[in-house]
Structures are given as C-alpha cells and as structure tokens.
Amino acid sequence: MAVADLGSFSGASARLHRSPAAVSTHVQQLEAELGVRLFDRTTRRVALTPEGRLLLGRCRTVMAELDDVSRELGDRSQLRRGHVSLGTVPSISGLHLPAALAELKTRHPGITLELHEGSMSSIHHDLRERTTDFAIAAEFGDARDLSHQPVLSDPFVAVLPKNARFEGRSISLPELARYDQLAQPRDTAVRASVEQAFRAAGLAFSPTIEVAHHQTVLNMVAAGLGVAVLPMICVPTGPQRGYRVVALRPRGLAREICIITVRGKMLSPAAAECARLIAGTLKTHGTHRAA
Known part of the structure; x- marks a missing residue:
C-alpha cells in the first residue's frame, strides 16, 4: 500500500524504514505468490496494474474494517460499549x-x-x-x-396470612405443616429446598396450590388460601398487606x-x-x- 500511495519504492522504503531493495523484493514475492503483476515499473514512476488496483481496493477495505474492530474492542475494554x-x-x-x-x-x-x-x-x-x-x-x-x-446467603422465611392464629416471632416446620401449603412448581430451586427441609423434618409436603411466580404466592397467602415458605429476598420489605413474615425455627434453611x-x-x-x-x-x- 505504501508503494501505491507514494508511487515509488524509495518513498515507500523511507516511510516503512526499510531499504528500497527489501521493499522491491517483498513486492516481487507477493506478485509471484499471486501469479500477477501488481505494478508497471519505469525509470521514472511506478504505476498500479488493473490487478494491483483491485488488490489495493480490497486491502483498503480490510484495513478500514480492522480499524473499526480495533476501535470497537477498545471501546468495549473501556466499557464505552458492550452487550x-x-x-x-x-x-x-x-x-x-x-x-x-x-x-x-x-x-x-x-x-x-x-x-x-x-x-x-x-x-x-x-x-x-x-x-x-x-x-x-x-x-x-x-x-x-x-x-x-x-x-449472598438468602434465608427462607414463613409467610402467613395476617389473620392466622399464630402470635409467635418464629415458627417451626411442624407448626407450619398444620396449615394449607402454597408452593412453586417442582422444577424450581425454591420448591426443591422447601421439600427437602420438610422431608428432613419427617413431614409430608403436599401443597394445595402450586403457582409459578412468588408474587402470586404472596397474594394467595394474603387472601387466606394458605401459608408459604419463601426466600427472604423475594418478599418485599416494608409494611405487608394481608400477610406477615415470620422467621423459621431453628434457623439454618437458606439458599446460596x-x-x-x-x-x-x-x-x-x-x-x-x-x-x-x-x-x-x-x-x-x-x-x-x-x-
């Protein structure tokens, strides 16, 4: 590209900091590899052949794309762009x-x-x-x-209707098992953890209602349809409407x-x-x- 831009091997050698002989040899090797002449050489000037102009156009396109990719990668590394x-x-x-x-x-x-x-x-x-x-x-x-x-270690808590007949600040799984259970589907990590905890306590776990979304579970608890065991992170903070959050006893049931x-x-x-x-x-x- 330097030879084409400057129209001479001497000018290209100065830009590339290589000898004119080295630049000429490199061009000759490229021509031999491609099987075409890229330059018409005279004593006064060097001109591109039609094949040389074709190659130069493609090279400029490739170099422009490489520049674009380089800029984009730089933007990504500096977090200016990314997905x-x-x-x-x-x-x-x-x-x-x-x-x-x-x-x-x-x-x-x-x-x-x-x-x-x-x-x-x-x-x-x-x-x-x-x-x-x-x-x-x-x-x-x-x-x-x-x-x-x-x-984060996310402890499980019991969620009871506000009008449930329970006054303690914590509740055990045997106490919780007296109520109708609400739960998420079997293919969820929450359901698997809750079922395992009930089995470890020697208790059957047979939910009366299964729903996919935890917010629906909370709404159903608030409506008095049963109780639920949920991770604390998915129970909204602040004043609850229609349900109360109670710690499980003994503590220890949590998910990572x-x-x-x-x-x-x-x-x-x-x-x-x-x-x-x-x-x-x-x-x-x-x-x-x-x-």
Whole structure:
C-alpha cells in the first residue's frame, strides 16, 4: 500500500524504514505468490496494474474494517460499549436486580442489556448454549460444568396470612405443616429446598396450590388460601398487606445466591462489570429481618 500511495519504492522504503531493495523484493514475492503483476515499473514512476488496483481496493477495505474492530474492542475494554445477556429467576429479578442494572446504565450508558427470566433448568440451558453470559441464581441440581461464585446467603422465611392464629416471632416446620401449603412448581430451586427441609423434618409436603411466580404466592397467602415458605429476598420489605413474615425455627434453611458461569469461560469486560455491580447490590440490600 505504501508503494501505491507514494508511487515509488524509495518513498515507500523511507516511510516503512526499510531499504528500497527489501521493499522491491517483498513486492516481487507477493506478485509471484499471486501469479500477477501488481505494478508497471519505469525509470521514472511506478504505476498500479488493473490487478494491483483491485488488490489495493480490497486491502483498503480490510484495513478500514480492522480499524473499526480495533476501535470497537477498545471501546468495549473501556466499557464505552458492550452487550450483556443475563439469566435469572423471578424471585431475584423483581426486587433488587433493577437497582443494579440502573447503576450499570448510569455508569456505562453505551452498554446494552438483555435479561432472560426462567426456571433453573432454562437458566442452565441458556448458559450452556452461550445464550447468556452469566446468571444470578441459586445452586440447583447437577451442574458440575458450571461455576458458582457465592454472593449472598438468602434465608427462607414463613409467610402467613395476617389473620392466622399464630402470635409467635418464629415458627417451626411442624407448626407450619398444620396449615394449607402454597408452593412453586417442582422444577424450581425454591420448591426443591422447601421439600427437602420438610422431608428432613419427617413431614409430608403436599401443597394445595402450586403457582409459578412468588408474587402470586404472596397474594394467595394474603387472601387466606394458605401459608408459604419463601426466600427472604423475594418478599418485599416494608409494611405487608394481608400477610406477615415470620422467621423459621431453628434457623439454618437458606439458599446460596451465586454468580453462575460456564466453568472456564471468561466474562467480557461489560459482563464482568455487570456481575460485580449485581453482587454489590445484593450484598448491600439483599436481605431484611423477618418479623
């Protein structure tokens, strides 16, 4: 390209800090490899052949694209641009995730976001298919190909109707088992943890109503349809309407909220920053005290 731009081997050699003989040899080797002449040489000037003009045009296109890619990669490394695809479950996304994502957009407005909500099975599938960069969720099932970085221990609490005949500040599972149980479906990590806790206490767990979303569970508790055991993080803080939150006795039933990635996969700068902000938000605001 330097020879074509300057019209001489001597000018190109000066720009490239190489001898004219070295530049000429390089061009001759390229012509031999391609099987065409790229330059018409005279004693006064060097001119491109039609094949040389074709190659020069393609080279300029490639160099422009390389410059664009270089700028874009620089923007991504400096978090001026980027895209993050995140997987999570409704019990986490509804309350504390929006604040973390809002902070990310405030700090780095050039980063675009894509949120995938679903069951743990779908979250694991999306990670393995590289549909998502990482997920924020609890450990669940056999996932040895996934890496889990613990962020927060999220204790389970009992949620009772406000008019329930119970006055204590904590409740045991045998006491809770006297009420009708409301629960999420079997393919959720929350349901699996609750069922396991009841079995460990020697109790049957047979919900009278199953619903997918934790907010629906809370609304049904408030309507007096039963009680529920839910992670504290998905129970809104502040004055409750129609239900009360009671600590479980003995304490200890909890789930680990983790940043989940495919084992061995390195996050992009944008995804790593997003994961960092989410972890910080959950650690700061993720739990509150049960009544």
